[in-house]
Structures are given as structure tokens and as C-alpha cells.
Amino acid sequence: MVVVDDLHVVYRVYGGGGDRGTAATALMRMLRRQRRPSIREVHAIRGISFVANRGDAVGVIGRNGSGKSTLLRAIAGLLPPEKGAVYTDGHGALLGVNAALLDDLTGEKNVVLGCLAMGMSRQEVRDRYQSIVEFSGVGDFVNLPMKTYSTGMGSRLRFAIASAKSHDILLIDEALATGDAEFRVKSHRRIDELRAEAGTVFLVAHNLGEIEETCNRVIWLEKGRIIRAGEDVAAIVDAYLEATGGEPRRREPAPT
Amino acid sequence: MSGSRPSGGGRLSAPGALADTSVAAEGASLPGQDAGLPAEPLAALAARYGLKPSAARPPLLDYLRQLWQRRYFIVGFATARNVAMYTEARLGQVWQILTPLLNVAVYYLIFGLILNTSHGVHNFVAFLVIGVFVFNFTQRSFIIASRVMWDSLPLIRALYFPRACLPLGYVLIELQQLMMSFVVVFAIVLISGEPLTWYWLLIIPVLVLQTLFNVGAAFILARFGAGFDDVSQLLPFIVRTWFYASGVMFSIQTFNTLARHPVVAKVLQYNPAAIYITLARNALMRSQRLSIPGAKPYNAARCALYHQARAVNYLNSAYCHAVASQTGLWLAGAAWAVVVLVAGFAFFWRAEVQYGRG
Numbered sequence: 376m377v378v379v380d381d382l383h384v385v386y387r388v389y390g391g392g393g394d395r396g397t398a399a400t401a402l403m404r405m406l407r408r409q410r411r412p413s414i415r416e417v418h419a420i421r422g423i424s425f426v427a428n429r430g431d432a433v434g435v436i437g438r439n440g441s442g443k444s445t446l447l448r449a450i451a452g453l454l455p456p457e458k459g460a461v462y463t464d465g466h467g468a469l470l471g472v473n474a475a476l477l478d479d480l481t482g483e484k485n486v487v488l489g490c491l492a493m494g495m496s497r498q499e500v501r502d503r504y505q506s507i508v509e510f511s512g513v514g515d516f517v518n519l520p521m522k523t524y525s526t527g528m529g530s531r532l533r534f535a536i537a538s539a540k541s542h543d544i545l546l547i548d549e550a551l552a553t554g555d556a557e558f559r560v561k562s563h564r565r566i567d568e569l570r571a572e573a574g575t576v577f578l579v580a581h582n583l584g585e586i587e588e589t590c591n592r593v594i595w596l597e598k599g600r601i602i603r604a605g606e607d608v609a610a611i612v613d614a615y616l617e618a619t620g621g622e623p624r625r626r627e628p629a630p631t
Numbered sequence: 632m633s634g635s636r637p638s639g640g641g642r643l644s645a646p647g648a649l650a651d652t653s654v655a656a657e658g659a660s661l662p663g664q665d666a667g668l669p670a671e672p673l674a675a676l677a678a679r680y681g682l683k684p685s686a687a688r689p690p691l692l693d694y695l696r697q698l699w700q701r702r703y704f705i706v707g708f709a710t711a712r713n714v715a716m717y718t719e720a721r722l723g724q725v726w727q728i729l730t731p732l733l734n735v736a737v738y739y740l741i742f743g744l745i746l747n748t749s750h751g752v753h754n755f756v757a758f759l760v761i762g763v764f765v766f767n768f769t770q771r772s773f774i775i776a777s778r779v780m781w782d783s784l785p786l787i788r789a790l791y792f793p794r795a796c797l798p799l800g801y802v803l804i805e806l807q808q809l810m811m812s813f814v815v816v817f818a819i820v821l822i823s824g825e826p827l828t829w830y831w832l833l834i835i836p837v838l839v840l841q842t843l844f845n846v847g848a849a850f851i852l853a854r855f856g857a858g859f860d861d862v863s864q865l866l867p868f869i870v871r872t873w874f875y876a877s878g879v880m881f882s883i884q885t886f887n888t889l890a891r892h893p894v895v896a897k898v899l900q901y902n903p904a905a906i907y908i909t910l911a912r913n914a915l916m917r918s919q920r921l922s923i924p925g926a927k928p929y930n931a932a933r934c935a936l937y938h939q940a941r942a943v944n945y946l947n948s949a950y951c952h953a954v955a956s957q958t959g960l961w962l963a964g965a966a967w968a969v970v971v972l973v974a975g976f977a978f979f980w981r982a983e984v985q986y987g988r989g
Contacts, residue, residue: 376680380673402865424673452685453788453987461685462677466791476786477711479718484711491704492792494697520715537789 377427377450377544377575381459384420384442384449384599419445421599422459427592429573432566434590434608436583436615442599443579444471447546450577465543468493470533470550482508482517482524482532489536503539510561511535527553538565541572548579563589583612583624686984689793694980697793705796709803716804728812735763742880752882753918753945757823761915762879764816765908768809769845770870772802776849777866780857780986787987794986795979798849806842816915825916833914841907843968847975854979857986877904884909884924885941885948893954900955903967910960922946925953 419442427433435443448454451467476485486507490500508517511532513524521529530553538545551562566576566589580586586593586608593611594604602618603611612624669676689697717723743755752758779797780787787794813834821827855862876899883889883905889896899905912919920926922945930950937947955963 376682378673378677378680378682380677404861424668426668426673426676448788450685451788452687452984455686455985460674460677462674462682463685464680464682467685468790469788471785471788476789477708478785479715480711484707488704488707488711489790491707492701492786492790492796494700494792497703520718533789 376429376464377577378462379423379425379427379446379450379459380462382420382423382446382449382456382461383418383458384445384454385457386417386419386445387415419599420449423596423599423601424459425594425601425604427575427577429575430570431592432570432576432578432590434586434593435577435579435596436581436586436593436612437596437602438619441596443596444548445599446594446596447548447577447579450544451546463544467544467546468537468542469546469548470530470537471548476521476533476536478522479520481520482511482513485521485532486517486536490539493537493540495540507535507539510565512558512561527555527558530554531558534562534565538562538569541569542574544575544577545569546577549581551578551585552580552582559585583616587612587624688980688983691977691980694793694795694983698795698799701792701796704792705800705803708796708800709807712800713804713807724811727808728815731764731767731812732815734767735760738763738880752885753922753942754823754825754916757820757825757916758882758912758919759880760816760819761912762877762908764809764812765841765911766874766877766879766904768805768841769848769904769907770874771808772805772845772849773852773870774863774866775801775805776852777856777863779849779853781863784987794983795850795976798853798979799846802842802846802849805845806838809838820915825918828917830914830917830920834911837907837910837914837964840964840968841903843972844903844907844964847968847971847973850975850979851971854982857982873902873904877902877908879908884954885937885951887938896954900960901963903964903971906955906960906964906967909955910964913957918945922948923953923957924948924951925956 423446435446437443445454447469449456450461450463451469452461452463453469476489480488486504487500490503490507491497495503511517511528511534513528513532516524516528521532524532530550534547534550534554545566547566551559554562566578569576576589578586578589590608592604592606593608595602595611595615603614605611609624616622616624671679688694717726722729738759739756743759776798779801780794783797787797852862852866877883878886878899883896883899889899900909909923913923914920926949928950929952933947934951937944937951941948
């Protein structure tokens with residue numbers, strides 16, 4: 376269960392100039408008692424409140440830069456709220472697009488270490504190893520370093536690892552977008568299972584079909600605020616499409 | 632925080648219904664806007680369901696328990712990283728031993744042969760090798776710890792685990808490397824003419840204390856390094872200075888100039904790196920054990936004899952005054968280890984929820 380209460384998130388961006396700096400510039404800065412040059416503030420989330428229950432799959436839609444990823448990170452506890460709060464009953468696992476876990480290690484090591492890091496016992500890891508690898512479908516690549524994987528393979532393996540344990544909160548930030556059709560079906564099924572195990576799933580996707588298939592609720596963000604939110608997924612998705620200049624989605628008639 | 636939502640937004644709904652409050656104008660009046668927020672303040676609702684702020688730090692005991700539960704992760708992580716570290720190099724794992732050995736060769740050439748800082752040190756090769764390898768352990772732990780939180784960002788963001796696993800794991804990597812390279816150290820020390828004695832077993836408590844100290848310091852540096860990048864930029868300078876001040880390639884016990892500056896001598900000898908290096912040398916080298924100042928009761932005449940002809944009368948340095956006694960070094964080494972470990976762990980834990988941010 377996730378309660379978001381009037382959440383504001385502000386990023387502090389260390390301004391440009393490619394300032395990673397050498398040892399000499401770092402020393403000069405300390406001698407002159409200067410802060411990092413030009414810190415800019417970006418108000419990414421501007422007062423969001425909602426309640427998501429156990430078993431919910433919440434889709435988050437919106438244009439680029441509307442605050443979707445920021446919201447997910449704040450729920451995962453990775454961004455401090457400037458004002459307001461996020462309340463959860465457990466820790467979240469956040470899956471992003473381009474985050475390999477330990478990219479110089481083999482897929483096998485990633486599975487084992489990832490599961491151990493999530494707090495599984497060694498016996499549990501041994502029991503589940505085979506099913507995780509099978510689910511990911513990476514096949515023989517499991518013995519190669521993860522950095523040699525294609526984007527799709529990497530995200531499949533990461534999803535397989537993170538979803539091996541039933542999480543209280545699973546946050547998926549476009550992590551399924553690179554998977555193929557077969558994997559989408561599998562991951563969809565796995566998300567349904569996680570929901571049945573009383574986890575809460577958040578899904579950020581630009582593929583609105585994926586949102587409609589997977590989610591029972593949807594939040595539409597624009598410039599850090601909620602435009603619309605609710606259980607009427609199809610209507611909100613259509614309204615979003617209309618606002619962004621797209622055509623409403625054609626749907627099969629709902630099965631009765 | 633609590634009750635801060637705008638009053639106009641919510642109708643009462645079933646618990647858990649998803650709803651927005653700050654409704655923008657265009658969406659507000661549309662049908663399909665089926666839900667509002669519960670009537671009670673959200674903070675109260677969260678409290679009623681026993682929810683906690685997502686960015687909350689676990690209590691210290693809980694944290695320790697979680698850390699213990701992850702012990703296989705820490706060990707597995709260290710081992711895997713160790714194996715992967717040199718996979719891109721053709722000589723592979725050999726570099727673990729080759730790198731410090733090449734360092735030793737350079738230092739021996741510069742300090743032993745050209746500058747001749749070895750004066751008064753019997754068996755300078757063994758002296759230098761132990762110093763370089765022991766210091767290298769602390770140096771690498773420090774430098775890696777200052778970068779570990781940055782380097783592990785993807786892992787930190789993807790999965791929840793106590794972040795203290797990371798500095799701990801990386802120091803363990805260095806310890807594993809040290810233990811492998813100590814095979815070479817033992818060989819060089821034996822070949823250079825030191826006898827194998829029961830004193831060698833003392834190297835175990837020395838390395839245990841040094842490891843505890845390194846872990847504690849790694850916690851501190853990891854938190855600093857996660858906060859601002861300047862630390863990892865400046866650290867090499869600091870460590871280099873420390874290297875020259877810790878008697879890696881000269882004996883701070885018998886160095887002439889230091890005898891005239893008792894405070895400086897005390898500071899240098901009680902600095903943790905120098906303590907662990909000296910204790911390691913005394914464990915493995917008979918010539919050091921017998922010749923270190925304070926090993927014998929003070930005798931002015933014999934001490935003077937040493938200062939007249941250092942190389943010939945090297946054993947007579949044992950009759951000089953010791954700045955730091957052997958017992959003193961052991962106690963100080965243990966104190967450094969315990970204090971830095973406890974303080975470092977607490978310091979790291981206090982910022983637990985801040986790692987991975989940004």
C-alpha cells in the first residue's frame with residue numbers, strides 16, 4: 376500500500392560547464408570556499424496526493440519531463456520529498472531502462488547476487504535460480520558478462536531477478552519496453568501474480584496499450600501535477616491522447 | 632504535512648481508491664473522474680495502516696540484523712568482483728601480485744639504492760616489501776571506498792539492501808587480494824634470510840585489526856564520497872602524503888631527524904598505518920623484532936654505538952629509547968580499529984536513506 380501526501384520534489388542540478396573537475400580545480404574551490412558553481416533548482420513534482428492499495432497496478436502516463444520517473448523514485452525512497460511525504464509498507468524495487476545491476480559480472484552471478492541482496496537465503500536462491508533464468512530467456516548468455524547483453528536481454532534478466540521475490544512495491548520505469556512480444560506476455564502475467572500476492576505495481580510506459588492491458592488505475596501527470604487519475608483507464612488514456620494530439624485508441628469490444 | 636490537501640478535491644471513496652487532488656482545470660469536470668481521497672488526513676490514514684515514510688532509516692539493531700542476513704551477498708559480491716577485476720587483462724589475476732611487486736622494485740631502486748634511505752635498516756628488501764603491501768591494503772580500501780557509492784548506483788537504485796554491504800564488500804575484496812599477495816611477501820621475507828618462527832602467527836591479529844580499521848574508515852569515506860565528488864579527487868593527495876609519513880620505505884623508529892622532534896615522532900608512530908606496518912614487520916622479521924628501539928632495557932652507551940655505525944651495529948638500536956613500546960603499539964592498533972569501526976558504522980548508517988539519490 377502506498378500513500379502519497381501532498382508530495383513536492385525539487386532537484387538541485389549542478390549547472391553545466393562539464394564540471395567534474397580535476398584535483399587542482401577541486402583544491403582551488405575548497406581554498407576559495409566556493410560551492411559548486413551554479414546550482415539550479417527544478418521543481419519536478421508539485422503537490423501530488425493519492426492512495427494506491429495492495430493489489431493495484433497503477434499506470435503513470437504523461438509527456439516526457441512531466442515527472443513520471445521522479446514520482447517513481449520518490450516512492451522508492453530514492454528522492455527526498457521537499458514537502459509532503461510518501462508512506463509505504465515496505466521497500467520498493469525500481470527497474471529502469473538502462474540500469475544493469477553488475478555489468479562486468481556474468482548473468483549467473485547477477486542472478487545469485489541480486490537474489491542474495493534482496494535478502495533471500497542461499498537455499499532459496501538455489502531453488503529459484505533455474506526458474507529465473509528460464510523466465511528471462513537469456514539462454515546460454517547467462518555465462519557471459521551482463522555488459523555483452525542486448526538492451527532487451529538485460530532488461531529481461533533484471534525483471535526476472537527483481538520479480539523473483541514478491542515485493543511490496545514494484546516500480547517499473549519503461550523497463551519492459553525493450554522486451555519482445557513473448558516477454559511482454561510473460562511479464563504481464565508475472566505482474567498479475569505480484570498483484571495477487573498483494574503487492575502494488577507502478578508502471579511508467581509510453582506504450583499506452585501496455586498500460587491498458589496491465590493497469591487497473593492510471594495517473595496522468597503534466598508538469599509535476601496530476602491532470603486526471605482514476606480507475607477509468609480507457610477514458611483517461613483517450614483524454615490523454617486527445618490532449619497530446621493523437622487519435623483515440625481503437626479497442627476490441629470488451630468481452631462480457 | 633498532514634491534512635495539507637486542498638479541501639475541494641476529494642469525495643469520499645472506498646479505502647484505497649486512487650484519486651487526485653490538485654486537479655487541473657481541463658480534467659476536473661469530465662465524467663470518469665470517479666474517486667476522491669479518503670476524508671481523513673493522509674498521514675493519519677498511513678499511520679492507521681502502519682505505513683512508514685519510504686525514506687525512513689531502519690533502527691540500528693534492525694540494520695545490523697539485515698546486514699548479517701546479507702553476509703552471503705557480501706562475500707559472494709567480493710569474490711565475484713575479485714574474479715572479474717582482471718578478466719580484461721591478458722595476465723589476469725597475476726596483476727594482483729605483479730602490481731605491488733613492480734611498486735616494490737621501483738621503491739627499492741629509488742629509496743634503497745639511489746637515495747639510500749635504508750641506512751640503519753637490516754634486510755631492507757623485506758622491510759620494504761612488508762611496508763608496501765600492508766600500506767597498499769589501506770590505501771586501496773580508502774580510494775575504492777570513496778567511489779563505491781557512485782560506482783554502484785544502478786544496484787542501489789534497483790534493489791533494496793543495507794547499503795553498508797557495499798563498503799564492507801569492497802574492503803573484503805582488498806583483503807582477499809592482500810592474502811593472495813602475502814604468499815609473495817612470505818616468500819621474499821624467507822628468501823631474504825628471516826627465519827620462520829612462531830612470531831609469524833602474530834600477522835593474523837595484525838591483519839584483523841587493520842581490516843577492522845579499514846572497514847570503519849571505508850564507511851566514513853563512502854559517505855563523504857557519496858555526498859560530494861571532491862573527496863575522491865583530493866584523496867590521492869592525502870593518501871600519498873600519508874604513505875611518506877608512515878615509514879613505508881624508511882624506519883620512523885630510528886630516523887635521525889625525528890629524534891629531535893619528539894612530538895612529530897610520536898604522531899608518526901601512533902598513526903594507524905605506521906602501527907600496522909610496524910607490528911607486521913615485527914611479526915615476520917627477526918631482525919626488526921630484535922633491533923627495534925625498546926626491545927632491550929635502555930643503555931646509553933650501546934645506543935650511541937648504534938648511531939656511530941648503523942649498518943654494522945644495527946642490533947644495538949634495541950638499547951635506545953622507544954617512542955612507542957610494543958604493548959603501546961598493540962593497544963593503539965586495537966583502539967584505532969574499534970573506535971574507527973564503531974564511529975564509521977554509525978556515521979554511515981545515519982545517512983542510509985541518502986545513498987542512491989540524485
